[in-house]
Amino acid sequence: MEDLRKNKIIFMMGGPGSGKGTQCEKLVEKYGFTHLSTGELLRKELASESERSKLIRDIMQRGDLVPSDIVLELLKEAMMASLNNTQGFLIDGYPREVKQGEEFHRRIGVPHLVICMDCSADTMTNRLLQRSQSSPCLEDTTKTIAKRLETYYRASIPVMAYYEAKTQLRKINAEGTPEEVFLQLCTAIDSIF
Numbered sequence: 001m002e003d004l005r006k007n008k009i010i011f012m013m014g015g016p017g018s019g020k021g022t023q024c025e026k027l028v029e030k031y032g033f034t035h036l037s038t039g040e041l042l043r044k045e046l047a048s049e050s051e052r053s054k055l056i057r058d059i060m061q062r063g064d065l066v067p068s069d070i071v072l073e074l075l076k077e078a079m080m081a082s083l084n085n086t087q088g089f090l091i092d093g094y095p096r097e098v099k100q101g102e103e104f105h106r107r108i109g110v111p112h113l114v115i116c117m118d119c120s121a122d123t124m125t126n127r128l129l130q131r132s133q134s135s136p137c138l139e140d141t142t143k144t145i146a147k148r149l150e151t152y153y154r155a156s157i158p159v160m161a162y163y164e165a166k167t168q169l170r171k172i173n174a175e176g177t178p179e180e181v182f183l184q185l186c187t188a189i190d191s192i193f
């Protein structure tokens, strides 16, 4: 098997609205990383006509969660595809639970850096509400947001504890302006090169 860890692997954790997408875009531009989001990979797979997409669709229609081995398979294929023309992998919104982290560890390895975008519930809520005002979709009501935040907190605490002992875990103050947050991220990332 090709060694996917010959490139730096960085996990970007953070609640909804903590600024992961915004910062990943800036980091891709500065460092030449490949930005991978498992949600995005699943959406792309569903839009294809593969056998696997039918399987995933069936699972989702039953209301079940997509099994973590399928998610990891998609992630691994995407990593393989850009293995020789990237400066590293920036993986956003993964792992969602410790089990996914353990699977990633077994199949690929330990990430070189885990970033946690530290942001208060108030700030995340305000950002998400602002975004929802500029779109016709009213789904992101305060109540829905509160539920998403709670789900994130509950899941992220054990994941962070898992990585604390395994690799570099860096907490970033994600409350500031995008430029302020970006400067902190650059310091953390420069430290692994």
Ligand SMILES: Nc1ncnc2c1ncn2[C@H]1C[C@H](O)[C@@H](COP(=O)(O)OP(=O)(O)O)O1
Pocket: 014, 015, 016, 017, 018, 019, 020, 021, 022, 023, 127, 128, 131, 174, 175, 176, 177, 178, 179, 181
């Ligand atoms: N540092 C910051 N200050 C103010 N607003 C920010 C910000 N970072 C991102 N935003 C805005 C942009 C979006 O409308 C919203 C959510 O950002 P995002 O990058 O999509 O977050 P995530 O991908 O973590 O859900 O908040």
Ligand SMILES: [Mg+2]
Pocket: 020, 021
């Ligand atoms: Mg995002």
